[in-house]
Amino acid sequence: MDSMDEQSHIMQSLGGVTLSRALHGGMALAPSLEHESAEEDARKQDIGDILHQIMAITDQSLDEAQAKKHGLNCHRMKPALFSVLCEIKEKTGLSIRGAHDDEPPDPQLMRLDNMLLAEGVSGPDKGGGSAAVAAAAAAAVGGGTDNSIEHSDYRAKLSQIRQIYHTELEKYEQACNEFTTHVMNLLREQSRTRPISPKEIECMVGIIHRKFSSIQMQLKQSTCEAVMILRSRFLDARRKRRNFSKQATEILNEYFYSHLSNPYPTEEAKEELAKKCSITVSQVSNWFGNKRIRYKKNISKFQEEANLYAAKTAVTATQAAAAAVQNSQSSSPATPNHGFQMKDEDFQLDSTDSKANLLTSMFTGKQVLIHYYYYYYYYYYSLFFILKS
DNA sequence: AACCATGATTGAAT
C-alpha cells in the first residue's frame, strides 16, 4: 500500500495529460499517424480508461483501491504503462540528480581525519598503537623514565578513547551497510510495483552514505574534542609548567657558566645533567637552548649570576686542588682528584689552546674578552681563597 | 592586575 500511495502520487505529479502524451510520443504503440482507425480509437479509449481508474484510486476506500490495484496490475496494458513510467522517471530523475553529483571532500572532515591520525587515534595499527610508539620515541629521546610514568595515565585514557572511537566507527559502518542493504532490498521489491531505476537506487545509497558519514563526522569531531581535552589536561606541558628545583637550576647553571665559552653539552653530558637534576634530556636541551639565547641577548643582565657561579666553581675547584695538594704532600702517590682534573682541563681549554674553539663558539670579540676577564678574575679569587684557608 | 622569569613549543636554518 505504500507503493500504491507513491504510485498515485507520481501519477498526480506527472499529470494525466503528460502521461498520455508521453504514451503517444514515446511508445511505438501508435501504429502510424495517418490512418486513425477504429482500432486506434479503441486503444486510446482503453488507455484513457486506465488512467482514469488510476487517478480515481485515491478517492476510493482501501479495499476498493486494493481490488482495483490488483485489477490494474493484471491489465494487459500494465507492462507498457509501467515502462513508460520508468522512462519518464528516468528523464526527470536525471535532471534532478545532475545538480549535486560532485562530492568535494569536506575540508573539515579532512582536518579531523588528519588530527585523529596525528594523535594516533585513527592510526593504522592496533592495540598499543602509535601512542606506544610515540611514548617509546619520547622515552628514547628523553632517556628518562619519568616521561613514560607521567604519560602512562594519558596513554591509558587515549587508548580508551581510541577503543571507543573504533567500536563506534565499526558500529556505524555496520549499521550503514545493514541499512543500505535493507533499503536496497526494499527498493528491489518495490521496483516490481513502481518504477525504480538503478540510478535512483544509487542515489539513495549515496544519500544514506552521506547521512552516515555526517554521523561519522560528528563522532570524529567529538573524539577530537575529547583528545584535545585530554591533551590539555595531561600532556600539554606548558599548561602545567613547573619551575625546576633550586638544585637542578643550580647544577645547570654551574655547568653553563663553567662552560661559558662553549655551552653545548654533549649527549652524554646532557644525560648526566638530566640524571643529576632528575629531569629529562630534552628538558636539559631546552634549558640550555633558552639559557644560551637569553644569555646572549642580554649578557649584562646575567653578569651577577655569572660571577656567582664562576665563583662557586672556582671554589670547588680550588677546594679540590687544595685537597689534591694535601694528598700529594702527605707522601701518598699522586691520586689526582677527578673534579680537579676536570676543572683543570676546562681551564686549560679556555685559557690556552682554544682560539679556534672560541672562534667557532657563539661568543666572539668583546664577549670573549669579557669571558677571559671573568675567568682570570675568578682564578685570582680562587687563589685568594686558598691563601685564606 | 601588571610585570618579569622561565620552561616548552614552533618554524626556519644548518
Next chain:
DNA sequence: ATTCAATCATGGTT
C-alpha cells in the same frame, strides 16, 4: 638532528 629566535603560557613578585 640540532640550534636559534620568536613566541606561548604559566609561575612568582610586586
